[in-house]
Amino acid sequence: GAGVSQSPSNKVTEKGKDVELRCDPISGHTALYWYRQSLGQGLEFLIYFQGNSAPDKSGLPSDRFSAERTGGSVSTLTIQRTQQEDSAVYLCASSYDRGPGNTIYFGEGSWLTVV
Amino acid sequence: ELKVEQNPLFLSMQEGKNYTIYCNYSTTSDRLYWYRQDPGKSLESLFVLLSNGAVKQEGRLMASLDTKARLSTLHITAAVHDLSATYFCAVDNREYGNKLVFGAGTILRVKS
Numbered sequence: 718g719a720g721v722s723q724s725p726s727n728k729v730t731e732k733g734k735d736v737e738l739r740c741d742p743i744s745g746h747t748a749l750y751w752y753r754q755s756l757g758q759g760l761e762f763l764i765y766f767q768g769n770s771a772p773d774k775s776g777l778p779s780d781r782f783s784a785e786r787t788g789g790s791v792s793t794l795t796i797q798r799t800q801q802e803d804s805a806v807y808l809c810a811s812s813y814d815r816g817p818g819n820t821i822y823f824g825e826g827s828w829l830t831v832v
Numbered sequence: 833e834l835k836v837e838q839n840p841l842f843l844s845m846q847e848g849k850n851y852t853i854y855c856n857y858s859t860t861s862d863r864l865y866w867y868r869q870d871p872g873k874s875l876e877s878l879f880v881l882l883s884n885g886a887v888k889q890e891g892r893l894m895a896s897l898d899t900k901a902r903l904s905t906l907h908i909t910a911a912v913h914d915l916s917a918t919y920f921c922a923v924d925n926r927e928y929g930n931k932l933v934f935g936a937g938t939i940l941r942v943k944s
Contacts, residue, residue, distance in 0.1 A: 750931065759920070760875075762931040773931060808874060821865065821932065823875040 719743075721824035723809050729830045730799055738794045738827045742811030749792050750810040750821065751784060760808065766792060767814075799831045834859055836923050838935035846943055848910050853938045855904040855921035864904050865922045865932065866895050875920065878906075911942045 722741040730736050742749050751763040762776040766786045777783070781799075786792040796803055806826040812819045835858040845851050855864070863882055867875040879888045881897040881904060888895050892915065894907045904921055918939050922932040 752932075759936045760922075760932075760934040762933070765931055776931065810875075820877045820880055822877065823867075825874045 721809055721811050721822050723807075723824040723827050725827055726825060727828045727830075729832060732801060732831055733798055735795065735797045736799055736829060738796075738807050738809075738829070740792045740794070740809030740811075740824060742790065742792070742809070743822060744790075745813065746811035746822075747789065747814050748812045748819075748821075749786060751792070751794050752808045752810065752823075753805045754808060754826070755805040763794070763807075796829075799829075801831045804829055804831045834923060834925055834933045836921060836933050836935040838921055838938050840938060841936060842939045842941075844941045844943065845908075845911050847912055850910065851908050853906040853908075853919055853921075853940075855906070855935055857902050857904075857923045857933075859902070859925060859927075861899065861902070861923040861925050863924050864897055866893075866904070866906055867920045867922065869918045869920065869937070871918075878919075908940075911940075913942050913944050916940055916942045 724739045747768055749766040752760045753763055754760050764771055764784050765773040768789045769786050781797045784794045806828050808823050808826045810821045810823045812821045837856045839854050865880055866878040868878055869875050879895040884899040886897045892909045897904045918937045920934050920937045922934045924932045
């Protein structure tokens with residue numbers, strides 16, 4: 718596609734429910750990132766994929782958070798037993814690879830509200 | 833730990849004026865990015881700076897990088913209302929993992 722595509726764009730869920738957020742990176746991009754942006758805050762790194770493997774999961778805030786990537790393309794971020802503090806915009810980004818000068822492109826984000 | 837600091841965090845300026853946003857980072861960087869974010873929108877890539885002395889310009893925005901000082905600047909020339917947005921700088925360094933570390937962002941409001 719023309720850009721990084723994320724779905725759903727908005728999700729309201731009840732506390733304790735599980736949610737899945739999907740990211741379709743730009744075609745041919747091997748590097749994929751998940752970030753979280755809370756209201757009025759900066760961006761917090763969650764996880765990085767190179768192909769299907771995740772060499773850096775250091776930003777996942779708890780074991781309720783997990784992510785996978787299949788076929789070197791689509792990625793899913795799963796949050797189990799959601800809590801109110803999980804409310805944020807979840808941004809996915811991709812780049813061709815980690816070579817110098819490669820721009821990292823962001824999607825529109827998935828706005829998650831836990832009530 | 834790789835840390836990125838921006839200042840100012842909020843900038844209100846009149847149309848036609850010039851100003852500079854500063855981005856300091858704590859250790860060597862592989863790449864430095866500037867992004868723009870409009871309210872309720874995602875991040876738009878403005879510049880990627882790689883080497884010491886790099887300067888890039890697009891319209892009224894010019895970004896520069898001084899790797900020795902660990903400083904990047906985003907200079908705004910003759911500001912117009914359409915430049916109102918939040919501007920983020922971000923840095924990555926392979927030694928600290930494969931992630932961009934973002935500054936807190938600078939909210940820019942250009943008054944007509």
